Structures are given as structure tokens and as C-alpha cells.
Amino acid sequence: MKFMLMMNMKTDAASQADGIMTWPNDDIKRHIQFMTNLNKELRQAGEFIAAEGLAWPSEAKLVRAAQDGAPDTDGVFPESKEFLIGYWILEVASLDRACAIAAQISLAPGKAAQPLYLAIEVRQIMSGPPEM
Amino acid sequence: MKYMLLMSGTKPEFNAYAQWPREAHATHAAFMRKLSKELAGEGSFVSTLGLGWPTEAKLVRAAPDGSPVTDGVFPESKEFLAGLWIVDVESAAEAYRIAARLSSQPSPQGGSAPIEVRQILGGPPEEYL
Amino acid sequence: MTGAIERLLREHAPIALGVLVRRCRDFAAAEDALQEALLAASIQWPVDGLPDSPRAWLIQVGARRLTDAIRADQARRRREADSAIQSGYVMPAEPQPAHDEDDALVLIHLCCHPALTTASAIALTLRAVGGLTTAEIARAFLVPEPTIAQRISRAKQTIRDSRIPFRMPESPADRARNLRSVLHVLYLIFNEGYAASEGPDLFRPDLAAEAIRMARLVHARTPGDPDIAGLLALMLLTDARRAARLGPSGEVIPLDHQDRALWNREQIAEGVALIASALRQGSVGQYQLQAAIAAVHDEASSFDRTDWPQILALYEVLLRISDNPVVRLNHAVAAAMVKGPAHGLRLLEALDADPKFRNHHRLHAVRAHLLERDGRIPEAIESYQSAAAGAASLPERTYLLTQAARLRDDAKIQSTQWAP
Numbered sequence: 001m002k003f004m005l006m007m008n009m010k011t012d013a014a015s016q017a018d019g020i021m022t023w024p025n026d027d028i029k030r031h032i033q034f035m036t037n038l039n040k041e042l043r044q045a046g047e048f049i050a051a052e053g054l055a056w057p058s059e060a061k062l063v064r065a066a067q068d069g070a071p072d073t074d075g076v077f078p079e080s081k082e083f084l085i086g087y088w089i090l091e092v093a094s095l096d097r098a099c100a101i102a103a104q105i106s107l108a109p110g111k112a113a114q115p116l117y118l119a120i121e122v123r124q125i126m127s128g129p130p131e132m
Numbered sequence: 133m134k135y136m137l138l139m140s141g142t143k144p145e146f147n148a149y150a151q152w153p154r155e156a157h158a159t160h161a162a163f164m165r166k167l168s169k170e171l172a173g174e175g176s177f178v179s180t181l182g183l184g185w186p187t188e189a190k191l192v193r194a195a196p197d198g199s200p201v202t203d204g205v206f207p208e209s210k211e212f213l214a215g216l217w218i219v220d221v222e223s224a225a226e227a228y229r230i231a232a233r234l235s236s237q238p239s240p241q242g243g244s245a246p247i248e249v250r251q252i253l254g255g256p257p258e259e260y261l
Numbered sequence: 262m263t264g265a266i267e268r269l270l271r272e273h274a275p276i277a278l279g280v281l282v283r284r285c286r287d288f289a290a291a292e293d294a295l296q297e298a299l300l301a302a303s304i305q306w307p308v309d310g311l312p313d314s315p316r317a318w319l320i321q322v323g324a325r326r327l328t329d330a331i332r333a334d335q336a337r338r339r340r341e342a343d344s345a346i347q348s349g350y351v352m353p354a355e356p357q358p359a360h361d362e363d364d365a366l367v368l369i370h371l372c373c374h375p376a377l378t379t380a381s382a383i384a385l386t387l388r389a390v391g392g393l394t395t396a397e398i399a400r401a402f403l404v405p406e407p408t409i410a411q412r413i414s415r416a417k418q419t420i421r422d423s424r425i426p427f428r429m430p431e432s433p434a435d436r437a438r439n440l441r442s443v444l445h446v447l448y449l450i451f452n453e454g455y456a457a458s459e460g461p462d463l464f465r466p467d468l469a470a471e472a473i474r475m476a477r478l479v480h481a482r483t484p485g486d487p488d489i490a491g492l493l494a495l496m497l498l499t500d501a502r503r504a505a506r507l508g509p510s511g512e513v514i515p516l517d518h519q520d521r522a523l524w525n526r527e528q529i530a531e532g533v534a535l536i537a538s539a540l541r542q543g544s545v546g547q548y549q550l551q552a553a554i555a556a557v558h559d560e561a562s563s564f565d566r567t568d569w570p571q572i573l574a575l576y577e578v579l580l581r582i583s584d585n586p587v588v589r590l591n592h593a594v595a596a597a598m599v600k601g602p603a604h605g606l607r608l609l610e611a612l613d614a615d616p617k618f619r620n621h622h623r624l625h626a627v628r629a630h631l632l633e634r635d636g637r638i639p640e641a642i643e644s645y646q647s648a649a650a651g652a653a654s655l656p657e658r659t660y661l662l663t664q665a666a667r668l669r670d671d672a673k674i675q676s677t678q679w680a681p
Contacts, residue, residue: 021646021649021662021665022669023666024666024669024670025663025666025667025669025670026670027666028659028662028663029663032510032659033510036510053655053658055651055652055653056649056650056651056652056658058650058651059651
């Protein structure tokens with residue numbers, strides 16, 4: 001079974017107040033090391049298909065086709081918008097296993113090495129290989 | 133440069149989609165297959181995938197002991213990712229043009245669909261001073 | 262054994278292809294025939310041993326396949342149209358080695374022809390000249406194989422439709438234009454490889470090495486051309502620092518913190534000799550200047566002992582022949598090293614006027630660096646954060662985030678030290 005594990009982020013001031021942009025250097029490094037190690041483990045377990053980070057939400061564009069079919073890039077995201085900032089695509093035996101990995105990611109360390117208890121969205125991928 | 137084009141919707145929007153007449157679904161699916169084929173022919177296609185229904189979505193956090201605490205309760209306004217495309221193109225403008233094509237997908241209510249365009253972060257950059 | 266065979270095949274493939282194209286004047290058909298010959302070689306040679314002349318073997322087998330294909334095609338057309346078609350297409354049995362070397366050069370000019378899109382030219386060049394398989398190219402660019410196959414087939418279609426002849430253009434202006442296109446494609450392939458991380462896929466081909474190999478091929482056939490010499494030197498001098506530019510977890514290590522003992526001295530020596538002789542020929546293009554700048558960096562024993570006035574002077578010449586925001590940015594860095602950070606910051610102000618570049622993360626990053634050196638710490642933190650938000654690569658974003666964090670950490674230490 002294939003699952004997509006998503007890490008989302010809001011961009012309002014309250015959500016950003018404790019964001020990575022405010023962490024001390026050592027905490028940032030520890031966080032990144034944690035993610036690197038996790039990906040290594042998932043690869044060794046043969047469960048890893050892909051993982052990517054996305055450019056910062058400030059770079060995101062909301063695009064619609066204008067009347068003539070040309071792209072209109074002036075769309076505005078709602079204030080409460082949750083932006084995808086990173087994701088994993090995994091091939092695992094069960095939903096339980098996908099949730100267990102999500103819980104592992106949830107424990108990623110933040111400020112002062114404290115676990116962030118991130119909320120990870122777990123979605124099953126419908127069919128067909130993601131060809132990544 | 134790789135870009136991700138995301139299509140999202142709230143639960144009511146997913147439900148409305150489920151209520152489409154059969155021909156509307158067929159037209160929509162044919163449009164998507166055709167676009168996929170076109171992108172492949174243009175040499176910009178990387179991948180596409182569709183996600184399960186929002187009612188199946190889980191929000192997982194770790195308990196202090198590391199075990200998963202699974203919760204299916206999302207805020208009413210939550211926009212769920214329905215599907216995504218990844219394209220490999222030479223500029224952001226080209227990604228926006230593809231997003232506009234995706235945006236003009238047919239639907240019974242008409243109008244264009246909003247497509248979120250995000251750059252995927254690549255490997256290491258050029259040298260820094 | 263297989264490694265040696267693979268090297269042989271890749272060395273001879275572009276030349277064999279050049280010969281086949283010259284004979285049948287149909288690039289797509291020749292390329293298909295050569296692919297079959299390469300496949301046959303990779304199966305037969307490990308069993309039967311190497312032929313006396315691998316290149317002649319490839320040409321002979323390729324020509325046979327080509328003849329078969331043409332005959333089949335003619336038979337098909339005869340069946341379909343029942344009309345007379347021009348026949349008498351006979352493959353000369355013996356290859357003409359005198360021409361072979363030039364054929365490889367014509368081939369790369371064809372693959373990088375300005376009529377092709379950049380993405381198509383890159384894919385076609387890697388396959389036809391680099392000898393990589395479609396699957397290998399797909400792995401290198403992390404895209405599915407059919408996408409690369411499509412780019413290659415579009416390239417072949419363009420070559421056929423625009424009737425691009427298999428020879429070097431007559432007019433010097435066309436020659437110069439086509440060479441610029443070759444240099445640009447090779448430069449892009451090199452950058453793609455140089456930027457690629459040590460990914461999980463050990464079988465991901467090394468595009469930087471491929472680009473260097475192909476630049477050598479062009480340079481060997483046009484030794485007097487200062488531009489290709491400049492490009493090859495630039496690649497060698499940049500690639501020489503490769504082992505030092507990323508840390509153990511893939512983190513970016515800026516030039517001033519790199520362990521210079523890890524730099525490849527042999528490659529630096531070769532690059533320096535190349536650029537020195539290219540510059541002596543008098544003509545100065547952008548690749549030579551960039552190579553000359555890289556050479557000054559590579560020859561410095563430390564960051565502080567770098568000859569910054571020399572680098573600044575080179576950037577000033579470069580600005581005159583190719584004025585663009587990235588060159589201006591690097592020029593500002595060099596100017597700051599010579600005349601102080603405040604001077605560099607003033608030069609950056611001119612870039613703010615460019616609406617397309619004003620918010621570019623590289624501009625924020627350079628500004629942050631200069632603000633920090635000027636002691637304007639709160640502003641530097643803000644600029645590092647803006648740069649991180651705009652970064653297009655993960656290690657780059659991490660680097661910029663940690664630069665901001667480092668300054669915040671230092672500022673806190675200072676405030677506890679100096680607080681009354």
C-alpha cells in the first residue's frame with residue numbers, strides 16, 4: 001500500500017512565532033540531522049519511495065486559467081491556508097505502519113531538543129505507481 | 133526545475149464532485165488523461181498521483197511514548213489535497229502555463245479550478261562565498 | 262571487463278554515429294542503428310572478446326543494421342505505393358578513418374543545434390555524444406524514462422523537419438552561433454551534475470564528469486578555439502573543489518570554510534594551464550573570464566590570501582561583455598572584499614531597481630553576508646531569513662537558516678555578556 005505523509009504549515013503570525021526561523025542554530029542542525037537519519041532508515045527498510053521539500057510558502061502561487069486560457073497568477077490564498085512544506089511517499093504493509101512512521105516524524109526535535117509533536121497528515125495514494 | 137501543481141478541495145467540494153453526473157466524470161477523466169499524454173509528449177511530465185477520499189485521511193501525532201495518536205478530525209475549512217502533478221520545466225512561467233491548462237479542466241459548474249504551484253527544492257546550489 | 266567495454270563503447274559511439282550519419286544523411290535512422298550495434302557489442306564482446314578495432318566493428322554492424330532498415334523501409338514503401346523509388350543505396354564497406362574525428366565534432370554541433378529546445382539538446386547530446394542510455398539520462402535528471410525518450414525523439418524530429426545538414430556551417434557567423442550553443446549545452450550539463458547531491462541512487466550518472474569528457478572531445482578537435490578551452494578550464498577549475506563543498510551530511514560549505522587540502526591539485530594545474538594559454542590568444546569571452554576567476558580562487562592558499570583586486574578586475578571586464586544581475590552580484594562581493602562591505606552594499610542597491618531580481622534569494626543572501634561583515638547584525642539576520650524563504654534547494658535553505666540562527670545565537674550571548 002502506498003501512502004503520502006504530509007507535513008503542513010500555516011503562515012499566520014501566531015503559527016510562525018515559534019517557527020524554525022526563530023530557532024537557535026544547534027536546534028536547526030539537530031532537526032535536519034533527525035530527518036536525514038529517518039530517511040536513511042526508511043530506505044534501509046525498503047519503504048521509501050520519495051521525499052521532497054517544497055519551496056517556502058511565500059513563493060507559492062495560486063494559478064487559474066484566464067478567459068483566454070493564459071495563466072492568471074494573482075490568486076490569493078485564504079488566511080487559514082495550510083501549506084504543504086514537505087512530504088514522504090512510502091510503500092508499507094498497512095495503514096498502521098504508515099501511522100507509526102508518521103508518529104516517528106511527529107517526534108522531530110525542535111527548540112531545546114524538545115519533540116515538536118508535529119501533526120502529520122496520512123493519505124492513501126489511490127492507484128498507479130507515482131513514477132518517481 | 134521541478135514544480136508541483138496541487139489540486140485541493142474542502143469536504144463539501146469533494147462531496148459535490150462525487151455527485152457529478154456520469155458523463156461529467158467521464159469527460160473530466162478523459163481531459164486528465166489527455167493532458168497527461170500531452171505533457172509526456174512535450175517531455176515535461178514527471179509524475180501524477182491521486183489521493184484517497186478525505187474521510188479516510190488521518191491526522192497523526194506521537195504520544196509522549198512515541199506511539200501514534202490517530203485523529204480523523206480536521207477543521208471544517210480544511211482543504212484536502214486531491215491530487216498532484218510534478219512537471220520538469222525550464223522556468224516558473226512554463227509551470228504556470230501548465231497550471232492554467234490544468235485549471236481549465238471541465239466541470240458541470242463551469243469556471244476554472246484553482247491550482248497551487250510550488251517549486252520542489254532541488255539538490256545543492258552553486259558555490260557560496 | 263564490463264567496465265572496460267562500457268568505456269570503449271562510450272568512447273567510440275559518437276565517432277561511429279558521426280560516420281553513419283554522414284553516410285545515410287538520416288540522423289534518426291543512424292542513431293537507431295547505432296543503438297542496436299551498441300547493444301550487440303555489449304552482448305557479444307564479453308563472450309567473444311574484443312574485436313581488433315572496436316570502432317570499425319561498431320561502424321560495420323551499425324551500417325549493416327542501417328542497410329537492413331533502409332531495405333525494409335523501401336520494401337514497405339514499394340508494397341504500399343507500388344511506385345519506383347530511388348534505390349541503389351549501398352553502404353561503402355570500409356570506414357574512412359580520416360574523416361571520423363571530424364564527424365564526432367559535427368555530431369555534437371548537430372545535437373546542440375540552436376533549432377532544438379535546450380532540454381531536447383541536453384538529452385540528445387548525452388545520448389548521442391555521451392553514449393548514455395535513455396534510462397541513465399532519466400536517472401540523472403530524476404524524471405521518468407519515457408519523458409527523456411520523448412525529449413530525444415522531439416530533437417530528432419526537429420533535426421529532420423528543419424533539414425539541418427550533417428556538416429559544419431559555411432559562414433563564420435553561423436559557425437560561431439552554433440559553437441555558442443554547444444558551449445551553452447555543455448555548461449548546463451556540467452551545472453546540473455555539479456549541483457546534484459550525493460543521492461541515494463549510486464547508479465546516478467555523474468553529469469559533471471560527462472560534461473568534462475565531452476568538452477575535452479570538442480577541445481581536442483578544435484584546440485585553437487579559446488572559448489572551448491575557456492569552458493573546459495572553467496569546468497576543471499570548478500569541479501576541482503567538489504570534494505570540499507559539501508559536508509558529511511550534505512550541508513553546504515562556503516568557500517571561506519572549505520578544506521583546501523581536498524581540492525584536486527591535478528585538475529587545478531590542468532585548468533590553469535588551459536586558461537593561461539587561452540588568454541594568451543587575445544580573445545576574451547565570458548567562459549575564459551569565469552575560468553580565470555576560478556583559477557585565482559583555486560591558486561589561493563587560503564580565503565584571506567585570495568588576490569581579490571585581481572578578481573575584482575576580472576569581474577569588471579566580465580561586466581562589460583556580459584552584464585547581468587548574477588555577474589553584478591558577484592562583482593559586488595569582490596568589490597566588498599577589496600573596498601569594504603559598505604561599498605559592496607551600495608553596489609547592491611542598483612540591483613534593487615530590477616523588479617525581477619529585487620526579491621531574488623541570491624541578492625538577499627549576498628546582502629546578508631555584507632551586512633554581517635559591516636556589523637549590521639539585525640538587518641543581516643533579516644536578510645538571511647528572506648534569502649532562506651526564497652531558496653530553491655534544500656541544502657541552500659538549511660545553510661541560510663543556520664546563518665541567521667548563528668547570528669541570533671551570537672547576539673544573545675553578547676546581550677547576556679554586556680547587559681548591566
